[in-house]
Structure formats: structure tokens, C-alpha cells
Amino acid sequence: MTTKAVPEGVPVENYFYKMPESGDEGPSLLGSRCTTCGEVYFPQTPQCKKCYTETTEVMVLSRVGKVHSSTIVHLAPSVYAGEVPYALGQVELDNGVLIPTRLVGGVEKPVPIGTEVELELEALGKDDDGNNIIVHTFRPLTG
Amino acid sequence: MEKIYILGTGLHPFGRFPDKTYGELGRVATNNALKDAGTPWQDVEMIYATSMLEGSSWGTKVARACGATGIPIINIEAACCSTSAAIVQASFAIGSGMHDLVLCVGAEKQQRGFIPAQDQPHWMRYMGLGTYPSMYAQMMQRHMHEYGTTLEQMAWLSIKSHKNASKNSFAHYQNMPNLTVDEVIGSRMVCDPYRILMIAPTSEGAGAVLLGSEKAIKKYSVRKPIEIVAASHRAHIYDRETILYPPPLLGMVAKDAYEQAGIGPEDIDMAMIQDGMPIGEIEGLEEMGFCKEGEGGTMAVPIKGKDYGRTWIQGDFPVNTDGGYMSRGNCIGATGAAGIAEAVLQLRGEAGQRQAPKKMNTALVHNMGAGIQASIAILKK
Secondary structure, three states: OOOOOOOOOEEOOOOOEEOOOOOOOOOEEEEEEEOOOOOEEOOOOOOOOOOOOOOEEEEEOOOEEEEEEEEEEOOOOOOOOOOOOEEEEEEEOHHHOEEEEEEOOOOOOOOOOOOEEEEEEEEEEEOOOOOEEEEEEEEEOOO | OOOOEEEEEEEEEEEOOOOOOHHHHHHHHHHHHHHHHOOOHHHOOEEEEEOOOOOOOHHHHHHHHHOOOOOOEEEEOEOEOHHHHHHHHHHHHHHOOOOOEEEEEEEEOOOOOOOOOOOOOHHHHHOOOOOHHHHHHHHHHHHHHHHOOOHHHHHHHHHHHHHHHOOOOOOOOOOOOOOOHHHHHHOOEEEOOEEHHHOOOEOEEEEEEEEEOHHHHHHHOOOOOEEEEEEEEEEOOOOOOOOOOOOHHHHHHHHHHHHHHOOOHHHOOEEEOOOOOHHHHHHHHHHOOOOOOOOHHHOOOOOOOOOOOOOOOOOOOOEOOOOHHHHHOEOHHHHHHHHHHHHHHHHHOOOHHHOOOOOOOEEEEEEEEOOOEEEEEEEEO
16 A cells, blocks of 8 residues: 655644655654643643643654544635635544544545544645645545 | 622624724614613713624723713623623622622624634644634534434524524524525535524624612612523633533533522523524533433424424523524624523513513523633523
């Protein structure tokens, strides 16, 4: 199975993504894990929202998860740079962390809750210097 | 603690008023509230002014429009809970005995389309993730998944809402008294499963609530004052990092309110519930104890053999008798004031063609919105 290549560009936030180190690997999201109580977060956070301590460390998050909720947007908000309609939702990764994300695939119906999905990075719009802006998305796995 | 009463309420119609400023909208609502209460402007001792989008010191614009009198004016922003949060503060001012007459006035001017999700970070807005319709649509999807709530049940909420608003001369939309399920479901898709006829408009307008002590009621011979027996508000609780409502929040606010009032949901005769989109009214009914968990979607569906459901004006538990956010409009800073104004009219028996026939002594006014935050006021005749 070929892993989709990560496009060239600038990440939407520079602390979001761990880029692949070899051609066979995919990218990962970088989150935080509280070393006191174990709660996991995305995006990274300096303070644990559950036990209020400043004892979080960076954690590489799992690449595959399940859809927790989803919708298809037909009317775009103003700041948004992409095409309409588009799919979005929240994906639940290992440790129960929820990722707000775009979703790859059809825009006929929302991706069903529980669908297994895998992380990809994609280009969405450009910055003022003409660089692609890289954002995360998840693609439903088949089979 | 002194008891707190609503002496009067007043609204400016909800809709689009490009030629009217915040100050002017607020002045009209304020004067209507003062007239309703029979109190003069110059006796107002303090103002809590609520707006989400207007910014600095907008409350002074209302005072200057009316003729400024040098009183304290505090601006409160709590998204759709703004009016209710202001009432909590006003209840401290009156309850402590420091003030006898306090005005809460809210207004908003808005663009068509999406309410700007100012509480969401840039990356979410850039990726198209940070809008309220998409958040509420995902909550609806989960409710349909967990409890089997249907599109048809959601459509009945829009039908009820627009029928009620057609009898409300202050409502944003008054022209759809006889919507059908097919018309609602067939309307333009915005965020699956929400169609345009299931989504509240962004409205301009204003609302004012004049609060006072027993001393003020006697001084001005106020007719039909309504007591506020509970005013509660909470802003967010961490449950897990999610863009959806934190599940415990509304239950906590409801517990605060029922304990303060010393009553339970079974003692409430009608409710104004946030219905910016169907999930608001559906989950609101469930989480404030007005129906069983999962059954919120059944409450607006016509009862067997009748042409109305339980939460219709003629039902056993009227909800959003003025049309609610969905058709009366969501004028963020004044949405709570509109809910209070309607509850007061209903309790006084003065709601005219949309008066609920049921005998009513108590009303609950609920708001929920960005933050995430939630608020409840309980009114008693």
C-alpha cells in the first residue's frame, strides 16, 4: 500500500505535524500527554485541562482512528480557503483524543460515525508568499 | 437577600435595520420596557448592557441616546447568554439592597450568514472547521445515531416555530405559518442534516428587561410584576477536548437553578429554550428534565389524533411560543431579553393570539451558546 506523499508547503500551525522520515511512513499529528494524569490533547497544550498541572510532554498521536462525528458543509464561512461543499468532523484517536478535521471523500452524505480513517496532509490555499498551506485531513479506509 | 422582580420588558423588532444604530435600537427597547413598567428613565440606577459584537462601552451609546444620567453602566458579553448573565449580575445589585431599579438592555447588528466564531482558533476557521452550524450539525448527527431522532421530528420544530412567529409582530420571519415537513426537509442544505429552514437567522434588534425590588414595585405601583426565583449561568467545563457541547454543563446550570428556586422541572409550566438549530430545543428539553433522555425529538410532533404536539402553544408544555431563535430571530445580545419578554407576556396572560390556553404560574428561560456557556432564569407569577 503506497502512503500518499506530503505536499510541499508551510503547515497551518508549525507545531501540528511530524513529517515522515522515510518514503514508507506517513505523517503524524503532534499532541500533548499529561505526565501526571495521562490525558492526551490536540493541539499541544502547556497545561493539562483535567488536572490543571503544567506537566505535559509532546506525544506523537496514532495515525488511524474512528469518526466520532461528521457533517458536510454546503455554505462556506468567510475565512475558509477551500472548495464547497466539503466534509468535516471529529476523529477519535488512541487515548480518546478528538481531532477536529477535514475528511476526504464524497460529499453526498456525512461519513458514518465509527468509520475507520487514516491521517493525510493536504494543501489548502496559499500564504502571502505563494507557499501551499498544509493542513490535516483523514481518509476513510476501505476493506 | 432582597427579592428580585421584572417590572417591565420591551423589545425592538428583530430583522434587518441597516439605518439604525446600536444606540437607537437600545433606546427603543429601553423606552418600551420603561413604559411597560411605568417607571421614568431618570430613575434607572444602573445599566447592564449586553452585546457580543459591538465592542467597547456600547451601553453608554444607549444612555446617550436616551439622555445620559451619570449612572454606572457595565457591558457584559456572554454570547447568547448575555442577557441572562446580565440578570445574574443585576440580581446581586438588587438582592444586596444596593439598588432598586436596574436596566438590562441588549442589542446586536449583524451580517447575513454565519455568526463569526470568535471563540475558535485561527487554524480551525482557516480549515473551515469553526462554524456553529457545523458544530450543531455534528451534535444532531450523534443524537440521531444514539436515539434514532429523525429528520421529520426536526422538521416539526421548524413548523411549530414559524407558526408561532407568524403571530408575533416583533419576529424576524412572520410569513410561514403553514410549513410542511416536505418543505422544511426539501429546503436548501446548509450543514448536513441541517437545512436552511432549520437554522435561526442572524437578526438585528434589541431587548430590555427592567428589574427592581419590592420597594420599587410599591413606589411605581407596578402592575403584574414577575418574580425571578432563579438566575444561573456557567461558562464551560472540561469533560474532554471537543468542539461539541460539554455534556455535563447544562445539567449543572439546571441543578443550580432548580435549587435556587426550590422547585423541579415538574413545577415549570412553559419554557423558552435555545433553538438556534433543532438540537438546542431537543437536548434542552432532555437535559433540563422536561422529557426522558433521547425523547426530545418527539415533543413537537403532533400527538395522535391532534394537529399539535406537546410543546405547541396549545400543548401541555408550551415551548418557544414567540417562534424562538429559529423564526423570531437570534439577535445575540438581546436573545435572552426576547425569551424573558415572551415568558412575562405569557405569565401575565397578555400574549394575544399566541397566548397559551394553559393556566401558567412559572416559566423557565434558557440560553446556550459560544464559550460554551449556558444560563437559566426561572420566573414566577
